[in-house]
Amino acid sequence: MLNIKYINIVFLVVFFASVYCFAGNSDNQISEKHIEAGLQCIDCHMTETPVRAASQKSCKACHEGVETGEKIILKDINSKEYLVNPHNAHTGALRCTICHHIHTSSELYCNKECHHSFTISVP
Numbered sequence: 348m349l350n351i352k353y354i355n356i357v358f359l360v361v362f363f364a365s366v367y368c369f370a371g372n373s374d375n376q377i378s379e380k381h382i383e384a385g386l387q388c389i390d391c392h393m394t395e396t397p398v399r400a401a402s403q404k405s406c407k408a409c410h411e412g413v414e415t416g417e418k419i420i421l422k423d424i425n426s427k428e429y430l431v432n433p434h435n436a437h438t439g440a441l442r443c444t445i446c447h448h449i450h451t452s453s454e455l456y457c458n459k460e461c462h463h464s465f466t467i468s469v470p
């Protein structure tokens with residue numbers, strides 16, 4: 348009995364999470380900080396009626412010099428620590444939007460494409 352209840356709860360959580368994500372996408376929601384800063388579609392997309400992904404040109408216009416930021420400690424799943432600047436790693440410059448997705452959850456591209464499993468949340 349308990350198991351069935353548990354499965355129902357899991358189902359509901361997954362269901363509402365999907366509805367939430369879907370709603371987020373269709374509203375083209377942006378992050379809290381960008382809302383606070385009063386950003387409009389045109390600021391990133393260079394058009395008021397975007398139909399495709401924004402390029403990183405706009406990001407760079409407002410966020411000049413992120414690559415000179417501090418190194419941070421990234422821990423992998425074995426708690427091994429690496430001191431890296433996610434904006435200036437050994438790969439050289441990476442496109443902003445492969446990590447920062449803006450309308451959907453961001454991700455650490457290094458985890459997706461390579462060998463690492465760093466535990467860090469990407470804004």
Ligand code: HEC
Nearest residue numbers: 375377381386387388390391397398399400401444448449
């Ligand atoms: C802070 C910058 C930013 C703002 C503001 C912004 N977008 Fe975007 N948008 C992006 C980025 C970056 C992508 C590409 C995401 C990716 O590749 O993961 C994107 C993707 C999109 C896409 C393409 C989705 C797809 O499936 O390819 C549409 C449509 C879109 N945005 C519409 C909008 C609308 C409408 C607004 C205003 C309400 C808006 N965006 C505001 C950065 C922004």
Ligand code: HEC
Nearest residue numbers: 378380381384390391401403405406409443444447449470
């Ligand atoms: C018109 C200016 C403007 C543009 C264009 C812009 N941003 Fe921002 N962004 C801001 C401001 C202002 C903040 C809030 C202050 C800060 O953290 O620097 C911010 C915050 C952020 C943050 C931190 C968010 C958080 O929740 O901590 C990230 C990541 C970010 N921007 C990425 C991007 C990316 C990627 C793009 C391009 C797709 C982009 N921004 C385009 C102005 C801009």
Ligand code: HEC
Nearest residue numbers: 406407410413416419433441442443446455456457469470
């Ligand atoms: C490899 C993934 C990755 C790429 C590519 C990337 N970022 Fe980030 N970004 C991160 C991570 C991880 C953090 C969180 C750093 C922290 O917690 O100190 C972050 C934080 C930020 C922030 C907020 C804190 C800060 O350092 O100011 C901004 C703004 C930002 N990124 C903008 C950009 C822009 C602009 C680009 C493209 C020029 C870019 N990022 C490319 C991973 C990435």
